[in-house]
Amino acid sequence: MSDLTTRLADRLRALRRERGMTLEALAAECGVSRGTLSRIETGETSPTAEVLGRLGAVYGLPISRLMRMAEGETAPLVRKMDQDVWEDAESGFFRRDVSPPADDLSGHVIEGRMRPGAVLRYDRTPVQDLEHHLVLQEGDLIMEVADTSYRLAPGDCLRYRLDGSTVFRAGADGAAYYIFIL
Numbered sequence: 001m002s003d004l005t006t007r008l009a010d011r012l013r014a015l016r017r018e019r020g021m022t023l024e025a026l027a028a029e030c031g032v033s034r035g036t037l038s039r040i041e042t043g044e045t046s047p048t049a050e051v052l053g054r055l056g057a058v059y060g061l062p063i064s065r066l067m068r069m070a071e072g073e074t075a076p077l078v079r080k081m082d083q084d085v086w087e088d089a090e091s092g093f094f095r096r097d098v099s100p101p102a103d104d105l106s107g108h109v110i111e112g113r114m115r116p117g118a119v120l121r122y123d124r125t126p127v128q129d130l131e132h133h134l135v136l137q138e139g140d141l142i143m144e145v146a147d148t149s150y151r152l153a154p155g156d157c158l159r160y161r162l163d164g165s166t167v168f169r170a171g172a173d174g175a176a177y178y179i180f181i182l
Helices: 003-018 022-028 034-041 049-059 063-071
Strands: 085-088 092-099 108-114 121-122 129-147 148-152 157-161 167-180
Touching: 003 034, 003 049, 003 063, 003 085, 022 034, 049 063, 049 121, 063 121, 085 157
Parallel strands: none
Antiparallel strands: 085 092, 092 108, 108 167, 121 167, 129 148, 129 157, 129 167
């Protein structure tokens, strides 16, 4: 396991304990099995993007904040080679924190890449009304935000606020995009 996976496992375990939750209670709340949660918290496996979304919803934290909590301090200049990368092999999702969020700054940028046909589902939003600007760089992507579907082509920008479920569907060529989170 990577150092980031180990730090993320430690942070997720600490969040659960800070809230006085058992693994059973967390499993019931987020809909992920107790065994899977245990393996994530011990660093035996890395959580999928969907599982991170579910945990974030329980804790009231966006995935970016969960990742930042595991990353540690951020510097004003973050070289590409030093930017944290996380990959969900199961869903075909790759995420790079281009400008990791900092405690004293409100926005940040992530790069997302999805393999052809990959689907990411987030059933509920961890933070209501969080503003996103998604700019598609390559491929094609169908975004479902709440009850509305949008088909994006390279160069398109979708601006939205999280207020329900979100689904990312990569087309036949996959998708590469940046999300600016405010």
